[in-house]
Amino acid sequence: MEPLSADRHADDLYAAYSLAADGRDWTYMPAGPFAGREDYRTYVAIMTQADDPMHFAVVDLNTGKAVGTLALMRQDPTNGVVEVGYVAFSPRLKQTPLATEAQFLLMSYVFEGLGYRRYEWKCDSLNAPSRRAAQRLGFTFEGIFRQAVVYKGRSRDTAWYSIIDSEWPDVGKAFRAWLGPGNFDTEGRQRRSLSDMRSPADQ
Numbered sequence: 001m002e003p004l005s006a007d008r009h010a011d012d013l014y015a016a017y018s019l020a021a022d023g024r025d026w027t028y029m030p031a032g033p034f035a036g037r038e039d040y041r042t043y044v045a046i047m048t049q050a051d052d053p054m055h056f057a058v059v060d061l062n063t064g065k066a067v068g069t070l071a072l073m074r075q076d077p078t079n080g081v082v083e084v085g086y087v088a089f090s091p092r093l094k095q096t097p098l099a100t101e102a103q104f105l106l107m108s109y110v111f112e113g114l115g116y117r118r119y120e121w122k123c124d125s126l127n128a129p130s131r132r133a134a135q136r137l138g139f140t141f142e143g144i145f146r147q148a149v150v151y152k153g154r155s156r157d158t159a160w161y162s163i164i165d166s167e168w169p170d171v172g173k174a175f176r177a178w179l180g181p182g183n184f185d186t187e188g189r190q191r192r193s194l195s196d197m198r199s200p201a202d203q
Contacts, residue, residue, distance in 0.1 A: 001105050002066075004055035006045040009066040013057070014040045016067045016090035028127045029088060030151055051075075053086060058093060058102040068093040070106060080117030080165075082110055087130070097179065100194065103137055104175040111168045118164050125157040134161040136194055138171040174198040 002008070014037045017025070023033030034040040047055055053073035057066040068089040075082050084106060093099050110116045121139045123130035135141070139161035148158040163171055174197035177183065183191050 001056045001102060001109075002059055004044060004048050004057045004069055004071075006041050006048060009057040009059075009069075010041040010044045011037065012066040013044070013069065013090070016065070016092045017088070019091040025088070028124045028130065029086070032088075047086075055086060056106065058089070058098065060092070060098060065092075068099070068102070070102065072106070072110070074120075077114070077116075080115070081120065082114070082116050082118075083120040083122060085122070097184070097188075100137075100175070101179055104172070104179065107163070107168070107175075108172065111165055111172070116165070118162055121161040122158050125159045127159075131159055131161075134159075138167070138174065138194075138198060139163055140167075170198060 014034070017040075026032030031043055032040075034043065044055075047053070052075050053071040054075070055069055055071040058068040058070070059065065060067050069086060070084060070088070071086040073083050073085045084103075089099055093102075107119060110119050121130075121134045121137075123134070125131075125144050131141075140163070142160040142162055145158045145160060147155050149156040174194060177197045178190070178192070178194045185191060
């Protein structure tokens with residue numbers, strides 16, 4: 001995980017995103033798809049000018065190339081609340097252990113580094129992959145905020161999820177167990193799911 005930089009990461013990210021067959025991965029994002037490499041680089045340069053959202057690049061250490069992004073946003077240190085957003089994982093990152101590790105590293109930073117009390121995940125209520133991901137990662141569904149946002153010319157109902165600090169020890173323990181090398185066979189397939197790793201009270 002590195003702070004996102006147009007100079008260091010934009011070209012790698014654009015190449016990784018371009019592996020997708022079409023632009024559907026950007027349907028529920030506030031921007032994109034992009035007309036070309038320079039269009040995407042300009043977007044990254046603008047997005048990294050502010051501290052909130054705080055954008056990160058996910059870098060594959062095996063290749064040294066950035067393969068996705070995510071961000072901390074709506075940071076509220078007074079109340080100890082922050083949201084993860086702008087999750088844009090390329091085909092090189094989706095459904096890999098690296099994708100799960102990236103989420104785990106950001107959660108660890110929020111709870112153990114920053115000492116926050118509440119970590120939020122919000123998405124379009126129609127975004128089924130995002131909703132499944134939130135549940136897999138250990139977030140608790142809290143409800144639907146109707147007509148919460150207007151973006152890309154349409155109204156969005158927003159699904160809210162959270163993890164709170166009292167849940168983090170068990171959630172973090174499950175991540176560490178799932179990411180351990182013993183949980184994968186010689187072909188890289190998981191032996192137990194992340195959901196199975198959590199205690200029954202957290203599922």
